[in-house]
Amino acid sequence: MAKRPSPTFLSLPDPPAEHQRVVVVGAGFGGLRLARKLAGTSGFQVVLVDRHNYHTFQPLLYQVATAGLESGSIVYPIRRTFRGAENVHVRLATVQRVRPEEKVLDTDEGALPYDVLVIATGSKPKFFGDFAEKADALLTLKTLPNALDLRSWINQQFERALEQENADWRKRNLSIAIVGGGPTGVELAGALAEMRTHVLPKDYPDVDFSRMAIVLFEAAPRLLGGMSDGASNKAAAFLRKLGVDVRLDTPVQRYEDGILYAGKDGEHQVETESIIWTAGVEGAPVEGLDGLSKGQRIAVDRFNRVPELDGVYAIGDVAEMQTDAFPKGHPMLAPVAQQQADLLVKNLDRLQKGQEPKPFTYKDKGSMATIGRHKAVVDLPQFSFHGALAWFVWMFVHIFSLVGFKNRIVALLDWSFNYFTYDRSLSLIVRPYRRRTPPKEEAVEESVAAES
């Protein structure tokens, strides 16, 4: 009993005779949808593997980061989704690599043989240039721990600003730069600007928040690249009305001594200790696959098959399906992942019945983004609108997209409180966030202090 037996195979019941084992990696929008649709069907044993024990509703992470929603409202324990589904087995494990020739997936909890493998591992932040080296000094927003770290960090910075007598340093503690004008960057900038107006002056009466800069940098000529020109322009106008410094056509260059340089020649400068990186993502593939695209995505055909590998599929953000309509691959959006999952379930069933699979076609149902109270933009296939109605539509669509009845009630409650009180009550620093690499000038300060 002195030694815990090392796992060789992940502990699982054998699939019943004639059943195929479908291993799904990742319980994001694509993987979760696929496993749900396979739950209760005959012919398949489903093993859903994720490194977290919960599904994350990523579009609302920025709300957790800005103290508008409880963290528990936007995540849901994966096991609860599959209660009573006897053919679905949830396993918490970190995937190490796939061995496609043996049809085995290696995880830290043991090996997992499969008949069908569905890779639905999503995407991760991508850093470029000087920022690749300094990634540890950047804040991101892809996971719940990221969102909680961001919440802690900005609140820690406000506390530091309060304790700081030097006005220039105070400004550096207060200011926030957001890199990337996609939906996450836009929604975050709007939420921070509203906090600056309505919440922070009440909590920190001794701090002058007119010194708090919120700067949004976008390399392209417009925000929300995936949406209509009207929505882009309106979003920029809404943000500027809220006091966000929106800098279009302004790529960021480097971060040095606490200063972010942006613009072609680094002519725009922001002194800040808080850079939130939403500028780009790349695929987060499983190791063991050849021929990834430049964006680290796995090339798939119209049936989400990975070419030349038997029984291996990829769906969602990690899959690059090129078509005439999408020569660079489909956009990295939840509806793409979900629609691919829906079709793949049908195709797996067709294949088992000896029928031909059907090719994927993306149906764009529209997109939306919220900037602040009564300020949102909605693009539908036929028309676009914005303002208060768009904002209410955005809110209800998001509440009903949450998993779990109680999560919806609590989110509705939180938002109602925030709406009527113009307030946010969750400014908690539960786990203070400490950067792994402190910014350069702090290291300098410490050595100076040690010498003096």
Place this chain on the structure above:
Amino acid sequence: MAKRPSPTFLSLPDPPAEHQRVVVVGAGFGGLRLARKLAGTSGFQVVLVDRHNYHTFQPLLYQVATAGLESGSIVYPIRRTFRGAENVHVRLATVQRVRPEEKVLDTDEGALPYDVLVIATGSKPKFFGDFAEKADALLTLKTLPNALDLRSWINQQFERALEQENADWRKRNLSIAIVGGGPTGVELAGALAEMRTHVLPKDYPDVDFSRMAIVLFEAAPRLLGGMSDGASNKAAAFLRKLGVDVRLDTPVQRYEDGILYAGKDGEHQVETESIIWTAGVEGAPVEGLDGLSKGQRIAVDRFNRVPELDGVYAIGDVAEMQTDAFPKGHPMLAPVAQQQADLLVKNLDRLQKGQEPKPFTYKDKGSMATIGRHKAVVDLPQFSFHGALAWFVWMFVHIFSLVGFKNRIVALLDWSFNYFTYDRSLSLIVRPYRRRTPPKEEAVEESVAAES
């Protein structure tokens, strides 16, 4: 701008003329109450210092640990409590030491001169014998991060049990030992036993939870030492009905190779990786004070004054006030801290007016503990009762004790869901808990693996 100016004094406005600066260390039950009562009064500038930016309702930490309540429901941002109170300044800082002769408190954010210092730093877990060396392998429950770590850890253990084919190891992963039969140990044991019956079999259908032992060790002959004999006996009976192995008169001895030895000769053994330590607390005093008691508490007189130090007071758990009724000091309970805070506010006012202060007398309003659904015990000064009524009383008293209207609503909602569904929805492993010192046998396993 290369060097952040080192703080010398904590940044604060000077107190108005004729005002005394009251520095309160700790925003627990005592410190928060004191600062609230001084808010808006004239004659005092209050500086409330805490290392967290929120107040924790400690009696319900075990509910967060057992996935019954959202973490946000039992904590409340300190700043929000003092919005609009111009004479109260909240500072997030870690206290380093007090220099009583200079009347200065040193913090990591700079020095803080005081006229009156109120030490309300509470208590911390106390480990003895073999366990003092192995504290890193024990789980505690004094702070919100502790509760979240405990929640993560037990859920991680269930996941490991599922992945484990070896039945003995599986039992070790599942079993939980609780050391200490005070309110925290009793309430935690009851909540875990209810999870084992109602929640876990639904989430882990492949695991046989009859193999999960929940053992509660108490060195004294009865549980809930501070309550009546009737309450103690009833609590033990409730726990045993829920399947908890209650071991009275059974001090724990040592933890070795994954086995907890208890009883006079170590005759009771539990194989477990989860030992929750609620066996004792000691004062958490500020450095720089002489003459602490054996329990690390600060001796105070009937006016909560620290003898021979000008303007220094201690209240609550950290203060040891000996009286005829309490020769070993008052019990470490929230009502004692709150009543001492109430009196100290009056006495500070009396002193400022040149009047004599009044001595403290504790008014015991009763105590209660909950074991499970419809199972609680309540001791009132005149009589005791237990069962379903006691349970509802417990629940409403605790809901109304929470800080913040929204917290009460969300807690009520969570508890209503849990009550009607016999379920708990918050089994999230947001931040996996990793012990700093792995248990010995895991280290052995790794070296064996490296050699083979």
